[in-house]
Amino acid sequence: MKIDPKSSADLSVQIAQAIKDAIISGELIVDERLPSEAELSDHFQVSRPTVREALKRLAAQSLIRTQRGASGGAFVNRLSFEDAYAQQVTTSTLLLSMNEVSFDTACEARYALERACAPLSAERRSADHLATMRAEIFRQGQPGLTDVAFCASDVAFHRALVDGARNPVLSYQLAGAVEAMQPLMNMVTFTARDRAVITGLHSRIADAIETGDGNAAAAGLKDLENETRKLAADVFAARAAK
Amino acid sequence: MKIDPKSSADLSVQIAQAIKDAIISGELIVDERLPSEAELSDHFQVSRPTVREALKRLAAQSLIRTQRGASGGAFVNRLSFEDAYAQQVTTSTLLLSMNEVSFDTACEARYALERACAPLSAERRSADHLATMRAEIFRQGQPGLTDVAFCASDVAFHRALVDGARNPVLSYQLAGAVEAMQPLMNMVTFTARDRAVITGLHSRIADAIETGDGNAAAAGLKDLENETRKLAADVFAARAAK
DNA sequence: GACATTTAAAAGTCTGACATTTAGAGCCTA
DNA sequence: TAGGCTCTAAATGTCAGACTTTTAAATGTC
Numbered sequence: 001m002k003i004d005p006k007s008s009a010d011l012s013v014q015i016a017q018a019i020k021d022a023i024i025s026g027e028l029i030v031d032e033r034l035p036s037e038a039e040l041s042d043h044f045q046v047s048r049p050t051v052r053e054a055l056k057r058l059a060a061q062s063l064i065r066t067q068r069g070a071s072g073g074a075f076v077n078r079l080s081f082e083d084a085y086a087q088q089v090t091t092s093t094l095l096l097s098m099n100e101v102s103f104d105t106a107c108e109a110r111y112a113l114e115r116a117c118a119p120l121s122a123e124r125r126s127a128d129h130l131a132t133m134r135a136e137i138f139r140q141g142q143p144g145l146t147d148v149a150f151c152a153s154d155v156a157f158h159r160a161l162v163d164g165a166r167n168p169v170l171s172y173q174l175a176g177a178v179e180a181m182q183p184l185m186n187m188v189t190f191t192a193r194d195r196a197v198i199t200g201l202h203s204r205i206a207d208a209i210e211t212g213d214g215n216a217a218a219a220g221l222k223d224l225e226n227e228t229r230k231l232a233a234d235v236f237a238a239r240a241a242k
Numbered sequence: 243m244k245i246d247p248k249s250s251a252d253l254s255v256q257i258a259q260a261i262k263d264a265i266i267s268g269e270l271i272v273d274e275r276l277p278s279e280a281e282l283s284d285h286f287q288v289s290r291p292t293v294r295e296a297l298k299r300l301a302a303q304s305l306i307r308t309q310r311g312a313s314g315g316a317f318v319n320r321l322s323f324e325d326a327y328a329q330q331v332t333t334s335t336l337l338l339s340m341n342e343v344s345f346d347t348a349c350e351a352r353y354a355l356e357r358a359c360a361p362l363s364a365e366r367r368s369a370d371h372l373a374t375m376r377a378e379i380f381r382q383g384q385p386g387l388t389d390v391a392f393c394a395s396d397v398a399f400h401r402a403l404v405d406g407a408r409n410p411v412l413s414y415q416l417a418g419a420v421e422a423m424q425p426l427m428n429m430v431t432f433t434a435r436d437r438a439v440i441t442g443l444h445s446r447i448a449d450a451i452e453t454g455d456g457n458a459a460a461a462g463l464k465d466l467e468n469e470t471r472k473l474a475a476d477v478f479a480a481r482a483a484k
Numbered sequence: 485g486a487c488a489t490t491t492a493a494a495a496g497t498c499t500g501a502c503a504t505t506t507a508g509a510g511c512c513t514a
Numbered sequence: 515t516a517g518g519c520t521c522t523a524a525a526t527g528t529c530a531g532a533c534t535t536t537t538a539a540a541t542g543t544c
Contacts, residue, residue: 069506311537
């Protein structure tokens with residue numbers, strides 16, 4: 001673990017990178033304790049605050065965790081699926097909100113990926129996954145549900161569908177695509193008729209998943225995508241006309 | 243932007259979260275300048291090093307950038323696709339390397355997602371995307387290519403395929419799935435015969451993309467997945483037998 | 485008006501100190 | 515000997531203040 005004295009980059013950046021490289025290369029393994037801040041500042045010939053800034057950078061990426069007290073210190077963190085999932089969702093959400101990604105582009109990506117899960121989910125989903133999907137469909141039919149709650153239920157439905165594939169890597173990858181769409185969906189208002197169409201498609205998809213027909217589920221998702229895009233287009237057109 | 247004085251969490255964590263919330267909620271917009279470190283330390287009633295640690299946490303997530311000098315400071319950063327892409331790749335790579343994800347699970351996720359891109363890519367790819375795919379296939383046929391270089395070319399081929407869909411959100415989401423597999427693939431050694439089979443499938447996929455046949459491309463990817471998994475299973479079995 | 489100089493603001497870094505947390509050693513008692 | 519208590523030391527968390535470096539803008543000069 002060394003830094004280049006000639007580099008013009010901030011010291012804390014260089015140090016963070018050096019430690020990160022050591023973790024990625026396997027030089028530092030999971031749960032291994034890093035040298036103390038004092039030792040690191042001695043090693044890199046910088047002050048303790050500089051070392052601390054570097055460590056905070058790594059902590060922000062869940063690469064390390066710190067513990068206070070005797071025999072405390074910084075430890076290489078095992079990146080959990082939960083942590084990665086959360087990071088993925090915030091990153092995707094910000095990416096969409098800051099880059100003027102069109103509704104259609106995001107929607108297309110989301111449903112394309114979701115259709116990839118459909119055959120696997122139809123084959124492997126547990127009774128629990130299916131029950132969650134049915135429960136969310138029921139909730140979506142309740143009168144008095146706000147648009148935001150309707151969208152949240154929509155996300156829960158699709159998450160159950162994706163999780164049904166029982167592939168944690170797939171669930172992680174899809175997290176961003178599905179959840180990051182929620183703010184965009186929240187811009188759409190749903191009439192009672194719209195909701196009926198959507199929950200109808202949800203039922204069709206759930207039926208297909210139940211009978212193990214992956215192709216039918218994918219087809220249902222395709223129709224749902226078209227419906228969603230049409231709905232959004234109408235809303236945006238109406239808004240532009242005003 | 244406020245912090246809870248009763249919270250037991252580290253101050254720099256709380257402050258980072260407060261600023262992050264302000265960014266996500268839109269209270270702080272892209273390219274807006276945050277108050278100076280001195281002003282922030284005054285506002286939150288903490289010392290400047292503590293504020294700095296908070297800012298470094300945000301910088302590590304590409305949420306802000308800093309500039310030195312007069313009229314410098316911390317600015318809300320527009321999260322670019324490149325930044326998000328890079329984050330996505332490192333996170334996915336670490337996730338796979340630290341969690342004993344089986345080769346099959348990762349492989350299944352990757353190809354499932356990639357198949358989702360195939361129809362779109364077949365429809366929209368530019369001549370450039372296709373040319374890149376062909377070039378990588380050619381490279382893969384060159385004798386004397388190391389296994390690592392072969393894998394890198396494989397990634398480049400698949401990236402061109404994914405980018406062919408011309409959906410930046412899709413490309414971003416796939417980045418992790420495709421590139422994070424590379425370290426796993428590097429554990430496999432390829433015989434000349436293996437390479438011939440793989441490049442043959444690559445050619446089939448490229449042909450399908452060229453003629454605009456998305457289904458054929460997806461079928462090719464399915465075969466490639468099976469071939470890859472069989473190859474890996476053989477390698478692991480041989481290794482276990484020793 | 486164009487160019488050089490000065491100035492001031494801001495982040496980057498350092499030193500040294502104190503506060504807080506916590507595991508473990510050592511001790512004491514039942 | 516087992517259990518609990520206290521003390522200690524190590525480590526992170528926080529603070530205050532100073533100095534360095536960078537950089538844009540104001541100022542001055544020709």
